[in-house]
């Protein structure tokens with residue numbers, strides 16, 4: 543009897559949209575070190591604030607959802623108006639959600655980098671829940687929606703170990719036709735309508751929380767575009783699911799803009815000066831004066847809620863053309879990553895293969911800065927592995 547020849551193993555590497563593709567774009571070398579071997583398993587770069595933010599927002603949404611029949615939107619303007627006194631969304635009570643998430647993260651070995659970072663995270667999540675929550679929570683259809691798909695890897699001169707790859711992710715929040723049913727002054731609904739003028743019929747909107755500031759338009763680090771590619775790819779992955787409606791838009795929520803600190807204000811002022819930011823204070827307003835007069839160490843508490851929310855919310859219209867473009871960008875990222883894997887296997891040299899392209903903030907927080915050839919951190923660097 544003739545036995546069939548065993549076919550070679552067919553490898554389909556798995557890439558997480560945020561943990562792999564965006565991490566690779568943030569810094570190729572850091573991504574390589576975090577992944578620990580020449581084969582890239584999906585392991586997100588551990589960022590405490592991002593996980594703390596996502597977890598606390600989800601927990602508070604679940605709590606609100608269970609109680610929202612008794613407290614329909616729009617929420618009362620003051621805490622006093624809550625019949626029966628629950629839920630009581632004072633900072634201390636929101637702290638109970640936050641404590642649970644913080645404990646869960648601690649058990650996974652993840653902690654804030656400093657007391658200041660922890661305090662700032664608690665303050666930011668409190669404002670996100672109390673000031674963004676009334677606009678966002680009533681729109682949510684599903685939270686933490688998993689999406690997955692496969693794509694071919696573009697062809698090139700270097701033979702790779704695979705021809706296709708799996709891409710997966712978790713959509714923070716999915717809304718659908720509920721957008722039509724919310725209060726007319728709902729800021730998120732308004733933002734979507736003004737960015738997507740031809741909206742018609744039932745549709746969905748994908749929301750992603752970012753534990754960061756609003757990037758400058760076409761910033762040199764690429765964060766402005768990475769956000770676009772991420773949401774467009776989510777939209778494509780979502781469109782493959784049987785219960786999907788057309789995705790009209792994606793929304794990025796830059797939580798740091800809800801309570802801007804020194805870094806956010808410096809970026810805003812630079813953006814205004816260089817015409818690289820799209821959300822400006824209204825001319826002649828108090829916000830404009832505060833921004834103009836702001837110096838390091840000044841408070842930003844007097845900035846209006848409307849301005850802070852507008853800075854925090856970024857709507858990205860989804861179209862077939864823009865989705866195709868984003869998919870191509872990520873396909874190219876996978877091609878490059880796979881070529882790096884081949885190169886490292888051939889030359890056995892990590893530092894000479896993977897690109898050390900972290901920006902200043904990424905390098906400052908990077909565990910590998912002491913021996914990275916690109917980092918300026920540390921006068922005495924240690925030997926490379």
Ligand code: SF4
Pocket residue numbers: 569570571572898899900901904905906908909910911912914915916917
């Ligand atoms: S120090 Fe900077 S460039 Fe070097 S690996 Fe870390 S993030 Fe990348």
